[in-house]
Amino acid sequence: MGGPRFEPVRAVRAYERIVEQIEEAVESGALAPGQRLPSERDLMGQFSVSRSTVREALRVLQARGLVRSRPGDPNGAEVLPFTPAALHKSMTTLARVQGLSLAELVQFRMVLDSSANLLAARLRTDEQLAEMDAAIDRMREAVEQDYDAFSAADVAFHDAVARASRNKLIQICTEVVRSIVLGLVSGRIAEADDRVALMRRSIRHHEEVLAAVRAGDGPLAARLSRRTMYDYYVGYVPAEERAALRALLE
Amino acid sequence: MGGPRFEPVRAVRAYERIVEQIEEAVESGALAPGQRLPSERDLMGQFSVSRSTVREALRVLQARGLVRSRPGDPNGAEVLPFTPAALHKSMTTLARVQGLSLAELVQFRMVLDSSANLLAARLRTDEQLAEMDAAIDRMREAVEQDYDAFSAADVAFHDAVARASRNKLIQICTEVVRSIVLGLVSGRIAEADDRVALMRRSIRHHEEVLAAVRAGDGPLAARLSRRTMYDYYVGYVPAEERAALRALLE
DNA sequence: GCTAGTGCACTGGTCTGACCAGTAGGCTAT
């Protein structure tokens, strides 16, 4: 024994090499958002491949949210600024394929939101506090009239908290998971008979959370935010899964 | 005014319709993992499109991790069981494009791991406790000899905790973010002069965390786990970013 | 002079048809 150890090789297709090269250029910043790729016919020359191969590479890059192409555009594909769209897509797939329950999703939101509040209580700026105030004001105005406006203001509050945490990963995951959760329940909330009471209570809870953030009491803000989210969604979680949510409330 | 309100339409390409249909079949379970798609030549008949169009659709599905095709395979593309590979890919892209710092990533791991511990303290089974014990044993054995084995045992411990949390989202995000973090620092740890001391201390910390989990003290386990991870990685985080990490330690 | 309209050159989306290397399974020769 002891001969040279060989590594498994995998056949690398031509289009994958193209994906790698363009991906590298985008991620390294050599290709900035807004810039254009050469046209497909140019690229087939540059890479010495056929147009089909170029196109398959572009399809992959597009699926990853790095570029977008538009028929008829005299320029080539456009390099996109990063959006969590691809992340959102794969998380949605995850949710469907793995059969994620609403309870799991809400639980994850509780984790993210409480951590964001914990950090925000220490790191928030006065401007961010003002944003949170404004969001709660809009929630108050929207009550009894427009659930969509209420929900939007609610989202704005949580976004302000997430930004105040200064952790982009928290911000983006918050955004992604929230949109999945809202997709599952927003219709049911909008039609609920007791939605006005639910909204009023939610506003009160948000005020308490904000007070804790303002006071710099991170652990309290975190605890209250978990409670807030629990109360808001528990009615839509099957009874047998509620214990898992309560495990996050001390 | 007051005419019918029209909705914006977007041109839907043929390959997108194919992606949607196959995606739906996979996510709904109509196509189970391990099953095969018809061959590309069959699909072009079924969808009444050319092979290029079929192939572009398959490229997208492959980029999303739903199917895989292999040249020469007499069967068609294989439907894959869900893996977080696509999620991993888009998070890695996110990390690079948005310039996520190691501090942010570690902070996120602290959030996930502490939440997992909080839940695990209440929900863990005896089998899972045994797994955690075994993982720490392997960490002990690996010390002073093989950093890779130590790291693998460390990973196994955190995975056991994540599973004990019974939240798949936490498990998967843990896995994804951890692999990104390890990709950034594992080389530096393996070469560090004080790595043996670091490993010994880490083992002690893991023992304390496990004791808290065993005792059912979630808040304590959560706090200790944050401290454990902080100590393990703080040496690799630039001094000016450490404050953000410390914000998670009370 | 300026504007409104018209082509034109080029784009991406799709199609057709072809070739190649690789695979699996049946067939054949041993």
Next chain:
DNA sequence: ATAGCCTACTGGTCAGACCAGTGCACTAGC
């Protein structure tokens, strides 16, 4: 019965074509 070849497929790639849509330069009309 088995070892090895054959064949009918597969996916990967290529070449060349057509179409509808786009932006821009040019032109006709004011």
